[in-house]
Amino acid sequence: MSPEVTNYVFEAMPHFEGYVYPNEATQQPLWSVLIVLYPYITGLVAGAFIMASLVRVFNVRALQPVYRLSLLTAFAFLLCAPLPLLFHLGHPERCFEVMMTPHLTSPMAIFGFVYAWYLMAVLLLELWFDYRRDFVEWSNRTAGFKGLLYRLFTVGVTDISEPAVKLDHKLGHILSIVGIPSAFLLHGYVGFIFGSVKANPWWGNVLMPIIFIMSAMVSGIALCVFNYMALSWIRRKEIDMKCLDVMCMFLFYALVVDAAIEGLDWIHRVYSAEEGFQVMQYMAREKLFYTLNLGQAAMGTAVPLLLLGSLQLFRKRVPDLSRRRMYFGSAMLILCGVLAMRWNVVIGGQLFSKSLRGVMSYKMEFAGLEGWFMGAVLLSLPFILLTVMIKLFLSERQEGMA
Amino acid sequence: MSQQVSRRNLLGKIGAAAAGVMSASLARTAKAAVQKVLVSTGAAKGYDPTKHKWVMAIDANRCIGCGLCAEACKTENHVPEGPYYRTWIERYIITKPRPGSGDARGETLVDCPSGGMHGFPEPPVPKEEIQHSFFVPKLCNLCEHSACVQVCPVGATFDAPDGAVLIDPKYCIGCGFCIQACPYGCRFLNPVTKTAEKCTLCYHRITRGLNPACVEVCPTQARVFGDLKNPAPDDPIQRFYQNNKVQALKPHLGTDPRVYYAGIDKEVR
Numbered sequence: 001m002s003p004e005v006t007n008y009v010f011e012a013m014p015h016f017e018g019y020v021y022p023n024e025a026t027q028q029p030l031w032s033v034l035i036v037l038y039p040y041i042t043g044l045v046a047g048a049f050i051m052a053s054l055v056r057v058f059n060v061r062a063l064q065p066v067y068r069l070s071l072l073t074a075f076a077f078l079l080c081a082p083l084p085l086l087f088h089l090g091h092p093e094r095c096f097e098v099m100m101t102p103h104l105t106s107p108m109a110i111f112g113f114v115y116a117w118y119l120m121a122v123l124l125l126e127l128w129f130d131y132r133r134d135f136v137e138w139s140n141r142t143a144g145f146k147g148l149l150y151r152l153f154t155v156g157v158t159d160i161s162e163p164a165v166k167l168d169h170k171l172g173h174i175l176s177i178v179g180i181p182s183a184f185l186l187h188g189y190v191g192f193i194f195g196s197v198k199a200n201p202w203w204g205n206v207l208m209p210i211i212f213i214m215s216a217m218v219s220g221i222a223l224c225v226f227n228y229m230a231l232s233w234i235r236r237k238e239i240d241m242k243c244l245d246v247m248c249m250f251l252f253y254a255l256v257v258d259a260a261i262e263g264l265d266w267i268h269r270v271y272s273a274e275e276g277f278q279v280m281q282y283m284a285r286e287k288l289f290y291t292l293n294l295g296q297a298a299m300g301t302a303v304p305l306l307l308l309g310s311l312q313l314f315r316k317r318v319p320d321l322s323r324r325r326m327y328f329g330s331a332m333l334i335l336c337g338v339l340a341m342r343w344n345v346v347i348g349g350q351l352f353s354k355s356l357r358g359v360m361s362y363k364m365e366f367a368g369l370e371g372w373f374m375g376a377v378l379l380s381l382p383f384i385l386l387t388v389m390i391k392l393f394l395s396e397r398q399e400g401m402a
Numbered sequence: 403m404s405q406q407v408s409r410r411n412l413l414g415k416i417g418a419a420a421a422g423v424m425s426a427s428l429a430r431t432a433k434a435a436v437q438k439v440l441v442s443t444g445a446a447k448g449y450d451p452t453k454h455k456w457v458m459a460i461d462a463n464r465c466i467g468c469g470l471c472a473e474a475c476k477t478e479n480h481v482p483e484g485p486y487y488r489t490w491i492e493r494y495i496i497t498k499p500r501p502g503s504g505d506a507r508g509e510t511l512v513d514c515p516s517g518g519m520h521g522f523p524e525p526p527v528p529k530e531e532i533q534h535s536f537f538v539p540k541l542c543n544l545c546e547h548s549a550c551v552q553v554c555p556v557g558a559t560f561d562a563p564d565g566a567v568l569i570d571p572k573y574c575i576g577c578g579f580c581i582q583a584c585p586y587g588c589r590f591l592n593p594v595t596k597t598a599e600k601c602t603l604c605y606h607r608i609t610r611g612l613n614p615a616c617v618e619v620c621p622t623q624a625r626v627f628g629d630l631k632n633p634a635p636d637d638p639i640q641r642f643y644q645n646n647k648v649q650a651l652k653p654h655l656g657t658d659p660r661v662y663y664a665g666i667d668k669e670v671r
Binding site: 022094196 | 420426427510513514552553556573575576577578583584586587590591596597655671
């Protein structure tokens, strides 16, 4: 290509303003929608698990109806959590090197271990201990393929005498206790992947892991609210209002802490106004205006805070139907708000040059590995898995028997 | 009772399987450590990296922005077309302040069309409004504490004992973490190989006693290259250190770049 044409093509590309390093002037950010979904899904796992732990560890009996649903939600989402990460790799076939030859100074290297620990040692075992007795009973009662599945899930341990079940319960309890710090580790660690990048003033922040943990709890509880209400609606079953009230109380308090920490982060950024602050201001005012101010702050945080907060004060005066609608609306808004937050962190951090002299634009395409379609598929996948799991492990008939 | 033992057995087996996986992991780590020594870096046969300490320095006062270095690098290292550069040249134009504004300087304009490979167009402001204008060649800063090496999840990128920061393309998983971690924008994901790539100081050349391509073609000797462990009698790199007060890029990040610059301005990042 002749120099004139190369120069022309380079300068004609309209997707950046100011000066960006030449290696940054690519069509789309290096980490795009798949990496937005990765912390989002991982966060939902951690949050849903904490929700389940409220029953198991903190003995919040009102939440018993959603205990298993929360655990299954965490499990379905956990199975899908590494997929976006895997698909975005240049060489997915080398992914096991991360576990086989981990470079221990890398925050990313530990993901394989944290993930494996959480999946194998915590969630899978806790689910098994919780379900083992049911598996044995169901396998005796159910014929055909389903019965075979249940028999397989018992892994041959069919003792359901009282001491055995007691032991299951005890082990499950211990796992739940271990699970809470593990869930924090899983998601705090995801926050650290971003928080440890000192080259990027948008990411490199000591509060990042805590912000991620809190937003994970908020989004996970909101997901459980959504799942519970949706499942009850699909099954035309009465919603346990006491359970929903308590869930949303926890949702509200988690949201208060989350909003406070994120607010603190912004206050600190504005007050200290360090290098790169100008570009961040520009990002908040222009590039991320809708997703940050409208999506994350207003619709994702302020409105649900108001809705849930007012219900904490006037719960008894609001009729059940309105309350349900307000809860459902808040949960949906929070789920979208946290997704917007992940977008703002991941994409926002790549929309300005590390020279701090220019900004890039990003228009998501529809098709392709990093497009809308793929994002929608990856986000639906855990719901599909969850549906299968609910059919197998949480069917109405089983619930009736329990 | 036998059932409980069965559960214990099961847990034991799970534990054994986990231990098996862990020991396999350890074995692989050891193997990788050995491989790392023998890794194919394009070095000459018999080259001993412990006997050299390569470094580059930039005298921005000398750079005329011809772009030969960036072009030579693209050709020498088969860098793909498009916004992918192992080295590039930035042009800084600092304008005079508006009269009566009370400012010491005007705006700072930076550009780098096609990595500066084909030179630069006329300045976007009239010459009489320019206070300073200069060119800054950029490349891997050869950091003492490289953020890119620190974050690589598999150790595909590493500090060679001779000062070069290299990537093993057969090991890189293409996650892009190093690209995010490099504060200087020196890395990119090669769209063909899908692995991270960066300046290697032309490792295939320097290990055979040649200069990096960019140094070789620079008509003004703005790029100075040398071996700190084997200084020549009239070593250009030693002369550079003696004759200049130097600075490094983004020193506040604690990466301790080993590429020193002479004649740059505070605006250079």
